[in-house]
Amino acid sequence: MDLFEYQGKQYFSRFGIAVSPGDIADTVEEAVAVAERVGYPVVVKAQVKVGGRGKAGGVKLANDVDEVRRHAGDILGLDIKGHVVRRLWIERSSDIAKEYYASFTLDRPHKSHLGMLSAQGGVEIEVVAEENPEAIAFLSIDPVHGLDLATARRWVHEAELDEVAREQAAELLVKLYDCYTTGDCDLAEINPLILTPEGQVHALDAKVTLDENASFRHPEWEEFRATETDDPREKMAKEKGLNYIGLDGSIGIIANGAGLAMSTLDVVNQVGGSAANFLDIGGGANADVMAAALEVINSDPKVTAIFVNIFGGITRVDEVAKGVLEALSRVSIAAPIVLRLDGTNAVEGRAILAPHLNDRLITEPTMLDAARRAVSLANA
Numbered sequence: 108m109d110l111f112e113y114q115g116k117q118y119f120s121r122f123g124i125a126v127s128p129g130d131i132a133d134t135v136e137e138a139v140a141v142a143e144r145v146g147y148p149v150v151v152k153a154q155v156k157v158g159g160r161g162k163a164g165g166v167k168l169a170n171d172v173d174e175v176r177r178h179a180g181d182i183l184g185l186d187i188k189g190h191v192v193r194r195l196w197i198e199r200s201s202d203i204a205k206e207y208y209a210s211f212t213l214d215r216p217h218k219s220h221l222g223m224l225s226a227q228g229g230v231e232i233e234v235v236a237e238e239n240p241e242a243i244a245f246l247s248i249d250p251v252h253g254l255d256l257a258t259a260r261r262w263v264h265e266a267e268l269d270e271v272a273r274e275q276a277a278e279l280l281v282k283l284y285d286c287y288t289t290g291d292c293d294l295a296e297i298n299p300l301i302l303t304p305e306g307q308v309h310a311l312d313a314k315v316t317l318d319e320n321a322s323f324r325h326p327e328w329e330e331f332r333a334t335e336t337d338d339p340r341e342k343m344a345k346e347k348g349l350n351y352i353g354l355d356g357s358i359g360i361i362a363n364g365a366g367l368a369m370s371t372l373d374v375v376n377q378v379g380g381s382a383a384n385f386l387d388i389g390g391g392a393n394a395d396v397m398a399a400a401l402e403v404i405n406s407d408p409k410v411t412a413i414f415v416n417i418f419g420g421i422t423r424v425d426e427v428a429k430g431v432l433e434a435l436s437r438v439s440i441a442a443p444i445v446l447r448l449d450g451t452n453a454v455e456g457r458a459i460l461a462p463h464l465n466d467r468l469i470t471e472p473t474m475l476d477a478a479r480r481a482v483s484l485a486n487a
C-alpha cells in the first residue's frame with residue numbers, strides 16, 4: 108500500500124524523523140487556515156501518489172495569504188499524470204542549502220536490505236543512477252544485524268554528504284531504517300532530504316510503501332487504508348477481498364492467478380480490445396468469490412462484455428461454473444459473458460453450464476477465441 112506524502116511524514120514522525128510542521132487541506136479556505144497556523148512562507152503541495160509533482164506544478168511556495176489562495180486554487184483539481192488532486196499538504200517552507208537522497212528497500216536477489224544515499228538529491232534517483240551512478244552510495248544491510256550508528260556514519264562519509272550534515276544524517280538514517288523495518292515498509296524514501304542554511308537536516312518529502320503482508324500487526328494502518336482509493340469499483344472489490352485494479356477499457360476481466368490475468372489483458376489488447384480491469388480471483392476460488400467478482404465488474408458502467416478466463420488447477424472449473432450461475436441468479440449482469448474454461452474438472456464445469464448457454468452466456472474453446480468473441484461483443 109502506497110502512502111500519500113502527508114501520511115508518510117506522519118509515519119516518519121512516529122519514528123522520530125524530523126519533518127516540517129504542517130497539515131492537510133481539502134479546500135482553499137482550509138489551506139489558508141493551515142497556512143495562518145504554521146506561519147509564512149509555506150509550501151502548498153499536491154497530495155497524489157505519483158512522483159514529479161514539483162515539475163508538474165503541484166508544489167508551490169506561498170509568501171502570504173493571497174498566494175496561498177491562488178496556489179491552493181490552482182493545485183486542487185489539477186491532473187498530475189492521471190491523478191486528480193483532491194487534497195493538499197501545507198507546511199512551513201524550509202530554506203535549502205543542499206538536497207540529498209536517502210532510501211531503504213528490499214534487495215531480493217541478495218536476501219538483504221538495500222540503502223541508497225546520495226549527495227545529489229531533489230532529482231529523480233533513476234536519473235542520477237543513469238547519468239552519475241558513482242554519486243549513489245549503496246549499502247547492503249544484513250537484516251539480522253541491522254543498521255548501527257557506526258555503519259551509518261561511514262555511509263554518510265562515503266556518500267560525501269556535507270560535513271555539517273553528517274552526524275544528523277547518520278542518526279536520521281538509523282531512524283529511517285527502524286521505520287522501514289519495524290514499520291514494515293517495502294520502501295521508505297526521502298527525496299529531498301535537506302540540509303538547511305542553519306545546519307539542520309530533515310525530510311522535505313516522503314515516499315512510503317507499506318508491506319501488506321505485515322498488516323496483521325499494524326491495526327493503525329486502517330487510517331491509511333481509508334484514503335487508499337477513491338475508485339468506487341476498487342473500494343467495492345477491496346470490501347469483497349478481491350485482487351482488483353480498475354482500468355479504462357470496456358472488457359471486464361476475471362482470471363484465476365495474476366499471471367493468467369495479465370496474459371488475458373495482453374490477449375485482449377492483441378485482438379484490438381481494451382480491459383476495464385485486472386481481476387485475479389486466485390487459486391481455490393469458489394462460487395462466492397466468482398459471484399463477488401461478477402458483481403464488482405457489473406458495477407462498472409463502461410463494461411460492455413465480460414471475459415472469464417479460468418485455467419483450473421487448485422481452482423476447480425465446476426466450482427467456477429456454479430459460481431457463475433449463482434452470481435447470475437443473484438444479480439442481473441448487464442454485459443454478455445464469454446467463458447474460457449480449462450484445466451481441473453473442465454468437462455464437469457462445461458456440463459454444468461451447458462443448459463444455461465445463450466447469446467449472453469457463451470463459452471469458447473481457447474483463450475484467443477474467447478478474447479476475439481468478447482471484443483466483438485463489446486464493440487457490437
Ligand code: GDP
Nearest residue numbers: 150158159160161162166200201229298299312
Ligand atoms: P516531488 O516533485 O513529487 O518529488 O515533490 P517534493 O516534495 O520532492 O518537492 C519538489 C521540490 O520542491 C523539492 O525537490 C524542492 O526543491 C522543492 N521544495 C519542496 N519543499 C520546499 C520547501 O519547503 N522550500 C523550498 N525552498 N523548496 C521546496
Ligand code: MN
Nearest residue numbers: 159298299312
Ligand atoms: Mn520528492
